[in-house]
Amino acid sequence: MNINLEEKFAEQYHKKADAVYFTPGRVNLIGEHIDYNGGLVMPCAITLGTWVAIAPNNDHKFRFKSLNFEIQTLVESNIVNDKDGSLWANYPIGVINEFIKDGKEINGVDFLFYGNIPIGSGLSSSASIEIATAYALNSYFDLGYDQLELVKIAKRVENDFIGLNSGIMDQFAVAFGEKNKAIVLDCETLKYKMVDVDLGKYVLAIINTNKPRELADSKYNERVAECQTALKLLNQEITLHYLCELTAEKFALHSHLITDETILNRATHVVKENDRVHLAAKALNGGNLEEFGRLMYASHESLRTLYEVSGKELDTVVDFCTDYDHVIGARMTGAGFGGCAIALLEKGFEEDFAKQLTNDYVDKIGYPATIYISEIGNGPHLTTDTYR
Numbered sequence: 001m002n003i004n005l006e007e008k009f010a011e012q013y014h015k016k017a018d019a020v021y022f023t024p025g026r027v028n029l030i031g032e033h034i035d036y037n038g039g040l041v042m043p044c045a046i047t048l049g050t051w052v053a054i055a056p057n058n059d060h061k062f063r064f065k066s067l068n069f070e071i072q073t074l075v076e077s078n079i080v081n082d083k084d085g086s087l088w089a090n091y092p093i094g095v096i097n098e099f100i101k102d103g104k105e106i107n108g109v110d111f112l113f114y115g116n117i118p119i120g121s122g123l124s125s126s127a128s129i130e131i132a133t134a135y136a137l138n139s140y141f142d143l144g145y146d147q148l149e150l151v152k153i154a155k156r157v158e159n160d161f162i163g164l165n166s167g168i169m170d171q172f173a174v175a176f177g178e179k180n181k182a183i184v185l186d187c188e189t190l191k192y193k194m195v196d197v198d199l200g201k202y203v204l205a206i207i208n209t210n211k212p213r214e215l216a217d218s219k220y221n222e223r224v225a226e227c228q229t230a231l232k233l234l235n236q237e238i239t240l241h242y243l244c245e246l247t248a249e250k251f252a253l254h255s256h257l258i259t260d261e262t263i264l265n266r267a268t269h270v271v272k273e274n275d276r277v278h279l280a281a282k283a284l285n286g287g288n289l290e291e292f293g294r295l296m297y298a299s300h301e302s303l304r305t306l307y308e309v310s311g312k313e314l315d316t317v318v319d320f321c322t323d324y325d326h327v328i329g330a331r332m333t334g335a336g337f338g339g340c341a342i343a344l345l346e347k348g349f350e351e352d353f354a355k356q357l358t359n360d361y362v363d364k365i366g367y368p369a370t371i372y373i374s375e376i377g378n379g380p381h382l383t384t385d386t387y388r
């Protein structure tokens with residue numbers, strides 16, 4: 001699809017856009033469901049993302065339009081607003097509310113969004129639109145926030161306004177992404193390192209299960225609560241702020257405090273997944289992609305059996321990858337319950353992989369998955385390339 005966002009902006013608003021910004025989506029290479037447990041995660045930005053064209057107006061209104069949705073939303077400026085009926089606009093509204101609460105004066109702005117991240121696919125379309133709004137307004141009006149402040153604001157929107165008790169990984173990843181690099185982020189201290197991703201003879205494939213998300217948000221919040229329960233139980237004997245402060249050895253010494261099997265499984269996943277990220281970072285730095293792939297499979301297995309956030313669709317994809325000779329690692333990425341898997345696929349086998357996976361997936365699930373070969377892209381920026 002070829003879209004000229006400036007042209008579309010002029011059609012919608014009968015005036016010129018002043019600036020167009022791009023913000024990516026993300027995949028998480030490894031370290032799943034541990035950001036809210038103070039763990040180490042390894043996401044990277046992708047080249048799919050959200051574009052936003054903006055122009056200020058003089059009528060004290062924020063107008064939100066999107067080429068992906070029909071509904072246009074209007075909000076009076078400088079009023080801290082409730083949620084709007086049209087879901088997608090809540091993300092930019094939430095961000096503007098935070099800016100206003102912070103005492104920033106922004107009069108009125110017309111927005112036109114366009115995104116090519118499949119929505120609800122686990123590639124962070126919501127963090128992308130949050131950071132897209134925050135970054136665009138901060139840059140255009142010189143509001144003086146640094147990148148980490150924007151990340152924290154976007155996370156507050158997600159937690160307090162949207163109601164998902166998510167960690168900081170997605171907002172951080174889309175805001176700090178760099179081409180061909182992964183971010184190794186400690187979610188407790190927010191210290192991070194950019195690591196070169198040299199996949200050698202492999203490419204990163206993203207497989208969207210196209211499974212509609214059902215109950216994903218409530219199940220997500222349930223997992224967060226289960227981890228808090230585990231933390232409370234462990235704190236009877238030791239003092240911990242986050243589950244990921246535990247090494248596997250220390251966890252073994254105190255895990256008897258958790259008698260409920262489900263809670264124990266959740267905590268076991270968290271502690272071991274955190275260890276896997278340390279090992280994966282070492283493997284990537286040392287160019288040991290086979291080891292990295294092995295850790296991806298182990299991560300998926302743990303998310304499937306201990307954390308129970310996978311599902312038939314994601315498992316079908318990962319099982320196919322396990323049996324396919326030219327994939328060395330695969331796992332679900334993001335929150336799970338559907339959404340996307342990622343795989344390290346040998347170059348030259350893209351077409352064959354897509355064909356065989358599609359056959360197998362349709363056979364077992366009844367509708368096709370979508371397969372992308374992904375590039376690791378840059379974080380938010382002003383863009384003059386208005387054709388998508």
Ligand code: GLA
Nearest residue numbers: 032033166167168169334335
């Ligand atoms: C979602 C959340 C993140 C993270 C992942 C799972 O993407 O927004 O904070 O918890 O799920 O790793």
